[in-house]
Structures are given as structure tokens and as C-alpha cells.
Amino acid sequence: MLAAVTDDFSELPHPARESTPDGPLAWRGYDASHARAAERTGETESVVCGTAHVEGTPAVLIAFEFGFLGGSLGERTGDRLEAAYRHAREHRLPVVPLVATGGSRMQEGMLALTQLQRVARQSALTREAGLPQIAVLRDPTTGGGWATLGAGADVILALPGAQVGFAGSRVRPPDADPAAYTAEAQVAAGAADTVVPLAELRETLGRWLRLLTGGTAGTTPAPSGPGAAAPGSPLEIALGSPSEVAPAPVPAALGATGLPATGWEAVQRARAAERPRAEAYLDAYFAHRLPISGDRCGGTDPDGMLCGFGEREGRTVAYAAQTGTATRPAGYRTAARLIRLAGRLGVPVLTLVDTPGAANDADAERQGAGAAIADVFDAVATARTPVTTLVIGEGGSGGALALAAPGNTWATPDSYFSVIAPELAAAILKRPPTEVETTADQLRIRPQDLADLGVIQRPRGR
Structure with missing residues (x-):
């Protein structure tokens, strides 16, 4: 998926976490499943996070590997996501989640589910820092991944025919209409912005990144000190500092010129x-x-x-x-x-x-x-x-x-x-x-x- 949007991806370092046999729940066979997933995909976790240029604009990319335990979120996934968002804020970069997930990892139980809280906090902090988040919904995008990284983004693009919905295919009511759980249905319901064919994704994503960053991604120094905000940031504006943004020019009239008599x-x-x-x-x-x-x-x-x-x-x-x-x-x-x-x-x-x-x-x-x-x-x-x-x-x-x-x-x-x-x-x-x-x-x-x-x-x- 990364190759569809960039040519210069550079992976971020993996945060270290001490491992225990078969994970935090001692789930029998979990280590073996993890090893098979790594052998099959060539990855060591369900997400790969790094920096790249998309049509010239630098960004932090979060790419899910669905082949690795269904792209599920576990503690190590949460570590990587948190580190990626922090890197984005430190370097003033937009965040692009390329989502393909079945939800939280059952083999880690509630510890996996609580990773959604970590993700939600990181997304909120990034939003307050004035950095855009543009999600790309792939097949499938379900569960907590959809409810945080996907639906929580500022702009949501979706690939045609992708399965998108909070409920995955195996946990829906038996009489549920499958057409309701598609990218097209989510756009029609106002939950996503548009469907983008894969062949057009790089160009479309690049245009969005240029518009939402104004071409300044990665050029503004990160704020220093606890709670500090960069000059002119939304946080500073909200606290009462005047906005230095110039108003949009008034468009010229395109129709009648003379004023009405009555x-x-x-x-x-x-x-x-x-x-x-x-x-x-x-x-x-x-x-x-x-x-x-x-x-x-x-x-x-x-x-x-x-x-x-x-x-x-x-x-x-x-x-x-x-x-x-x-x-x-x-x-x-x-x-x-x-x-x-x-x-x-x-x-x-x-x-x-x-x-x-x-x-x-x-x-x-x-x-x-x-x-x-x-x-x-x-x-x-x-x-x-x-x-x-x-x-x-x-x-x-x-x-x-x-x-x-x-x-x-x-x-x-x-x-x-x-x-x-x-x-x-x-x-x-x-x-x-x-x-x-x-x-x-x-x-x-x-x-x-x-x-x-x-x-x-x-x-x-x-």
C-alpha cells in the first residue's frame, strides 16, 4: 500500500516493550501466531509507521498490514501509533493513516481495547496542534480502527468497494444489509468524504496534503516547553491572541452590474x-x-x-x-x-x-x-x-x-x-x-x- 502513495518511505524506530510468553494474557499459541504472521508478511507488527513525501509534501504515514493478525491493534501497535503521532507533532507533519484492520486483538483482551484510548488522545493532541489528519480507508476498515484512526480524521478518503463499518462481517446481525458496510455507503451517510480509485490515490492525497498544510509541512519549528504553542497556532488563537491570518479576498460579482431600483x-x-x-x-x-x-x-x-x-x-x-x-x-x-x-x-x-x-x-x-x-x-x-x-x-x-x-x-x-x-x-x-x-x-x-x-x-x- 505504501508504494501506491510514495516512493521514499522511511520507517520510524520501533519503541521497545518487554515481552512475556504468549502475551499479557498468556494466550496459548499467541507467540506462534505472531511468528507465522511475521514470516508471512515480513513485518513484526500490524502497523508500519514512518515518514515520506506524498507528491512533494512530507507526512507521517501509518500503514496497516492486514495480513498480520488481521491488522489488529495490540499493545505494541499502540506503542508504534503513539510514537508516530508524537513524531508528527515534534516535526509539524500531517498524519496519514492507511487503515486496514479488523479491530482490537482478542489475544490481548482489554489491554488491546484500551489502545483505542491511547490513539484517541494522540489524535486529539495532534488536532489541537493544528496538524491535519487524512485517513485512507482500505478493505476492511472495521472496529476500533475505524472508530478512531478512520472516523476521527479531518478528511476521510476511501477505496472503492472497501468494507467500512464499526461491526465486522462476523459479528453483524444475520439479517444485516451488507451494502450498508461499504465505503460508498459511508460516503452517502456523511461519515466519509469521497471514494478515490487506487490509481488516483497518490495524486488526490498529495493535493489534499498541499491544501491542508499550505505547503508548510515540516517547516515550522516545534513548540518548546510544556504546553507551549507555536505562534499563530489554533491553541494560541483560542487563548485570545489575535489571528495573523489574512481574510479571504471577496470574489468579484459575476452577474448583473447595476443596482436594482426596487x-x-x-x-x-x-x-x-x-x-x-x-x-x-x-x-x-x-x-x-x-x-x-x-x-x-x-x-x-x-x-x-x-x-x-x-x-x-x-x-x-x-x-x-x-x-x-x-x-x-x-x-x-x-x-x-x-x-x-x-x-x-x-x-x-x-x-x-x-x-x-x-x-x-x-x-x-x-x-x-x-x-x-x-x-x-x-x-x-x-x-x-x-x-x-x-x-x-x-x-x-x-x-x-x-x-x-x-x-x-x-x-x-x-x-x-x-x-x-x-x-x-x-x-x-x-x-x-x-x-x-x-x-x-x-x-x-x-x-x-x-x-x-x-x-x-x-x-x-x-
Whole structure:
């Protein structure tokens, strides 16, 4: 597997651990099984950890060998994983787990299971240090390996057809649908970002590493002293130091140039089918970009929210963009995930507002619409890096405002922003349909009105 992503892997030293006959549980035959696995694979444990360059970016790679006792985690596995994460933090390197595991090693009992706690702590410390973790899910990725190294990563790539799920094939209910335990199913459920063919893995992984490190992996000296943080790190920012990250530039307007004469004209322009949408703005703004997908709790909103990272004039910018439809709870949760990840990595954020409002159907309520919108408000309010917002179409009530950056929101000439849609405002005020246009004017929703009110900066032209 290592050969598929790098040509210069250098293994890290193995931490020493005193061995006892047949392991900590004195499990009869364990030493013999261990010896057979070593002979079969040429390895001495189920993981190989080391440093390498992936398409030019240095990283710490954690490669599982499934042929070694099913890629299971034991005490020595935990030693190696802990050492790899520590090396990554000391040398300011991203971590790439190449996961293929059946779970914790039964021959070591609860001592094997508790290695998951060690891994979780190391992953959390690495996250707080502002270093990205990109997991690659291979076949199979199950049990605690999936629940820590896999699902706990910032970006999750998966190989086609890989078995991915907490429950392995031998411990599922007999009537379980096997299709639910696949890489494709996990992407559809929002638990992983994308499926990548093996032939494209090196290039895709390399692009992700460049974007999430900004090309600076391994170049920043490690912090010194207990609990110290590097200047400008997410930890320092969280403690109150100002972020030195420059805001993302405001995109140029792609549609109409002149300002609307009336509120209703502003609404009509924003709703026009030919108006440029999020995809057009993102394509014009970025040299290239890669998407993230999923809220990590069972949902996606591919038709309502586009999230990811892209390169803009040589620097990385994160984006969360509404697409002109009613945004669903999973879309808001994905955007919140994106903004927090960008903050940890020291990456500025661009949000594009374009929605008639949050989805308000019964399913949206069951999926926690209010809590999801609150999550985005919180993510923007506590963002560790600057957020830049451009309203490119409809700005429908709180479902749009949640993505808007206070003090750094702009609007295009073919957009509007309103406390509520004019039609709904008229209905609430018990006005006839003939007064909808008058109501739109009274709401003062044109870009120039919003600037006069201090809600946005001056309207953004071409």
C-alpha cells in the first residue's frame, strides 16, 4: 500500500516493550501466531509507521498490514501509533493513516481495547496542534480502527468497494444489509468524504496534503516547553491572541452590474434562473479545489451546500457555499465542521450565501434543523480565522444569516437579504398578494439598502 502513495518511505524506530510468553494474557499459541504472521508478511507488527513525501509534501504515514493478525491493534501497535503521532507533532507533519484492520486483538483482551484510548488522545493532541489528519480507508476498515484512526480524521478518503463499518462481517446481525458496510455507503451517510480509485490515490492525497498544510509541512519549528504553542497556532488563537491570518479576498460579482431600483426587482434578480450560482463563483475564484462531504452524524446535503478547500493565488482558502436551494440540517452541520477545521489549520474561510431559507419540512425538523443552524452561528461567531461572506443570490432569513460574517459580509447587485421572504411577510401581515411588491420595498432588502443599514459592506461589483 505504501508504494501506491510514495516512493521514499522511511520507517520510524520501533519503541521497545518487554515481552512475556504468549502475551499479557498468556494466550496459548499467541507467540506462534505472531511468528507465522511475521514470516508471512515480513513485518513484526500490524502497523508500519514512518515518514515520506506524498507528491512533494512530507507526512507521517501509518500503514496497516492486514495480513498480520488481521491488522489488529495490540499493545505494541499502540506503542508504534503513539510514537508516530508524537513524531508528527515534534516535526509539524500531517498524519496519514492507511487503515486496514479488523479491530482490537482478542489475544490481548482489554489491554488491546484500551489502545483505542491511547490513539484517541494522540489524535486529539495532534488536532489541537493544528496538524491535519487524512485517513485512507482500505478493505476492511472495521472496529476500533475505524472508530478512531478512520472516523476521527479531518478528511476521510476511501477505496472503492472497501468494507467500512464499526461491526465486522462476523459479528453483524444475520439479517444485516451488507451494502450498508461499504465505503460508498459511508460516503452517502456523511461519515466519509469521497471514494478515490487506487490509481488516483497518490495524486488526490498529495493535493489534499498541499491544501491542508499550505505547503508548510515540516517547516515550522516545534513548540518548546510544556504546553507551549507555536505562534499563530489554533491553541494560541483560542487563548485570545489575535489571528495573523489574512481574510479571504471577496470574489468579484459575476452577474448583473447595476443596482436594482426596487426591492421586488432585487428579489426577481436573485431568483432568476440565469443568475450565476455557487459553482460558477467557486470555479472563477479557485485555481483548483477539493470537496469535503457529510456532517459525520448520518447526513449529507450535496444539493444545498458545497464545502471544501481550494487554492486561491497560491494560498489555501476554505469555502462553504449555499447553492440556491433550501439548506438542510446536514448542510449546516457540514459547514460548521468545515469552519472549525479551517480554524484549527489556520486557513481563512469564504462563505457564499444563497438560499431562500433553511429547509422547513417535517424531515428537516426531525433532523434537528434548529440545532444545526445554531451550530453554524456558533462556528462563525467563534471562528479562529477570518470569515469573508458574499451574498450571491437569495438571503433568506436566519438560514442565510447563519453563514454571514459579522462586519465582513458583502453582496452582489443581483442579491437580496431579508428577515423573511416578501410573500411570507405579506401573509403574516394579512396583506393581499397585490401588496407583496410594496412589502419588499418596505423591508429594505436591496444591496444598497443593506449597506445603508450597516448590515453589509458596500455592494460588490465586477
